[in-house]
Amino acid sequence: MILPLIAALGGGIVSRRRIAEEASRSGFKEIWNEWELRGMVFLSLSIQVFLIFIGNRRKHSAGTFTTFFTWVAYLTADPVAVYSLGIITNKLTRSSDPRADFTLELNAFWAPFLLLHLGGPDTITAYALEDNELWLRHFLSLLTQAGVTFYIFFLAWDGSSLCILTFGMIIAGVVKYGERVWVLWVSSSDKFRNSIPNHSSNFSKLAEVQKLRMAEGFQVVPHEVIEVREAAMENNLEGTDFSLDNEKLSNEEMYKRCLGEMLAARGLITIFQRLFADLLLSLQDRDMSIAILEGKNFQVIFKIIEIELGIMFDVLYTKAKVIDTWWGTGRRAMVMLFSVLVLAVFLLAEVRSNSSSPVDLGITFLLLGVAIFLEAYALMFLSFSDKVACWLVKTKKLKALKVINWLQPFHKRQRWSGKMAQFRLLSFCLREKHLFCDRLLKIAKLDESITKHLYVTHEEVTDSLKRVIVEQLQWLKSKSTWNTRGSLILEYYDQMEKLGWSVKLEFDESIVIWYIATELCLNPTDLTSLVPSQLDKHIREKIQLHNMTCRVLSQYLVYLLVIHPNMLPVGIGRLKFEDAYTEAMRFFDDQKSIRDKEKTKNGKLKVWEALKQLCSCMIMKIKSMCGRNRKMDESKVGVECEKLRNNVNTKLNMTIVKEDKSKFVLFHGCLLASQLQEINDDETRWVLMGYLWLEMLTYAAGKCQGKYHCQQLRRGGELLTHVWLLMAHFGMTDHFQIPHAPSITELIFK
Structure with a gap:
């Protein structure tokens, strides 16, 4: 009698333990299912904010921790966004009627923001040069993830105002991701090398024209027009002395010197970017760069090199090629205004009358706010670029230039670690x-x-x-x-x-x-x-x-x-x-x-x-x-x-x-x-x-x-790189192997 009783009591205890374990497991599973998507979306948001701040700091930061955490964030950003899209798709496909559940409809509204995250912030497109070579992989990812996002959109479509807003954000996400793929493509080694114009000669065309005109009875006299490069003169601002040390200059003189340095660097880098693609330079390029640097103070010379290398960093590792165009600037302004409009409509919609979780609503507002912030930061990043400063100088928009210099002084800009x-x-x-x-x-x-x-x-x-x-x-x-x-x-x-x-x-x-x-x-x-x-x-x-x-x-x-x-x-x-x-x-x-x-x-x-x-x-x-x-x-x-x-x-x-x-x-x-x-x-x-x-x-x-x-x-840049580019400006490189300087030749018919 005692043994069966003990066995029954023991079996009851074991069964209760199993029930408790199963209950705890089911409770943990419910919590995980409820918070998995929220956590991943919030993690994706955090990575985007971190990358937009830290992406451009790599230009002037030589710290190991900065490099390590940037590497971790860059490698984690895309998988987190893709995984989040997979969770949303899984939730919608498992639901019998996703249109009837406002929470699922709200989750579907998050999908285009994840596509925006895949487009990445404007301050970093590639962690290393090798990432630019993977543009085709990102292009295939654009097609697949855009397809997944549209699939989510059609699953949750019910004709509501929220669905219309979702479609607009999908278009913005596709464009942003497409910009990233395009920048990676144009920054790849082959495309970058092919995009640089060669030193071409129009001799063959002129010879053909000369032969035809002589056959018609014209007397042909060749006339050579010497091409004067804009970079050779654009740094000679009136009233600026480039031979003195920075400590001997007033604030106004330092301001003019900074403008001259940026103009000279902008003109020189359009020529000497050929060095980064291992292309040849002409003897005229050498003579022009020597003439520009002649008589300059060593601080001015090094500052010009710093600006040139800063521009090259923007070209190779950021979306500078897109931002610096009217299309890029206009698209960012349009996306920011559209995000503000979506936020306003979302606030005025019947969101509060629905039984959606306050956490989901908070994440939605956070997604909209971060999207607006990313575009605003991109416009600010554009405003403080050296290229915009040069454009303002050429167009004589001095008031805007003064405002930018007041917000971020030109002589205090960090372009490398130093x-x-x-x-x-x-x-x-x-x-x-x-x-x-x-x-x-x-x-x-x-x-x-x-x-x-x-x-x-x-x-x-x-x-x-x-x-x-x-x-x-x-x-x-x-x-x-x-x-x-x-x-x-x-x-x-x-x-x-x-x-x-x-x-x-x-x-x-x-x-x-x-x-x-x-x-x-x-x-x-x-x-x-x-x-x-x-x-x-x-x-x-x-x-x-x-x-x-x-x-x-x-x-x-x-x-x-x-x-x-x-x-x-x-x-x-x-x-x-x-x-x-x-x-x-x-x-x-x-x-x-x-x-x-x-x-x-x-x-x-x-x-x-x-x-x-x-x-x-x-x-x-x-x-x-x-x-x-x-x-x-x-x-x-x-x-x-x-x-x-x-x-x-x-x-x-x-x-x-x-x-x-x-x-x-x-x-x-x-x-x-x-x-x-x-x-x-x-x-x-x-x-x-x-x-x-x-x-x-x-x-x-x-x-x-x-x-x-x-x-x-x-x-953060290397001193060796600065010395290398400086040697090239002094003509101390084997890249100057084009004997004949480019010139424009005209034919005068008599």
Whole structure:
């Protein structure tokens, strides 16, 4: 009797548990079905708002977090909108009579707004250049998603005013998505290259006309009309001085200078956009750009380059090609006005009398409000563009120009980050920074590829550096060369015989060697010996300037070698870096083992020394995880540099080894540092090193292809890209290969 009773009680408890579990599951399922669509629509809205704000910030933001979250939002936006359309379709097809349910009709009204989201905000159409090549995929998506939206519209059609409003929003969504597909198509590599006009000649046509006229008895006299490019004159605003520094100008003079800079940049980029498509330029283009930049202050020259690259970013990564037309501006104004009209009609309709959920009504109002905001922001984005400012100057609409300058001053516009990345190879070799998941990364063999980004910092590109770069380019231009990577300055200081071996190696190997030598020279035991106090003030300032130049450019080129090796000349950059890293780690490990042996007694480490070492390691890891002080890092690197100088035997001649010489870059760097220290004159040594790094920078810039420069525009821009375009304006590129300048030829018949 007892056993059956226990079994019955146990079965009852189990059944009640099952009922409770099924009830909780059914309740969760009901909540999910009710809130799934709302959550996805709200997520799609949030992504659109985030992208419209962050999309254009990529032009002047070099932060890793900005890049990462933009990438996540861009990849998530389309799937979320498509999934939401699928949920709406599923709800309508499952309902026996969707026209009788106002909630389903309201959900169908959301479909065209999701199509608007697929069109994307105007500040970002492509995350990377590769996205422009996928225009055909987006075109097929436009056809399918537009078809799904129309299918939803017909399922919910009941002839009400809400359905009529839905049809109007569908048309706006199709047009907006079509704009995105068109922009991706015209920005793709082939279409972009074909859209740039070639330097054509009308000689064949004129020869045919000449032959016909001569047969008719006319006397034909050729007459050449020289074509004067508008860009050569449009930056010469009356009363503007482009030779003074910005600090010496008044607000009115600075305002005029900014207008001249934008006009010059707008005219030059129409010609030099050929570089981004790897097309050739004419000698007339070279002479014209040199004439425009001649006599300009270095700040003006760099500002013109910044504006040009900002325009190229808008062309390649935004809807600038659509916005900058009358059709694009008019369409945005019409869509915004239509959205306001829809919102007004929706408010006046019998929405409140229906039993729809307040949450659904709130999401509907939010969809309409965001749609209006996106179009208004697009018009504001257009108003603050450099192209509109140039158009206002040409049409002499000075009052509108003054208003725009008051809202957003021209001289404060950010067109790139203004920073250059830095990578300290020796700090990376010392493993000064750690992640909490180091062991997992080592098991997955991802530790080096991930942790190397912890050692990337950013330095501001100062006016002093800009000045020396312009001076270096002008000096190289006077020498009619730009393909050297250090030999020119070594010959100038008569050091080619002694130091020439360091620049005759492969370029990436030379970067690592000169970086090590620079670190050793910048980290002496007595830091005051860098700039002796007894020197003249002018000489000390000159040495300090080149100290800074050596430090930032050496770490910048190493950053390119480690993070973006495709921007450097073709070589085995990754292998060089790995060899240098392995060799340095071996050296530091050997030094550590020597120190450990010195601390041992009878072959066993003392207990208190072991505890001390364990505590110091834990403290170092905690500090590295919390963001270590840069001064502490520099002091540790300085100590290790001192050990390199004292322990590496530079008297050996290892340059004759037949094996891969990249395995000896650490030795070569120490050898080069010792040879540089033999130059007794501090001014000569540091000026030589500074200009050699500048020469290596210009060599790397000239050898990088245009497509890699385009890719960096979305990461806040690179100093290397600015130097590359500046070299092209000075005529220091192999792209000037069209010997005959374009001209207009007329035939005079007598």
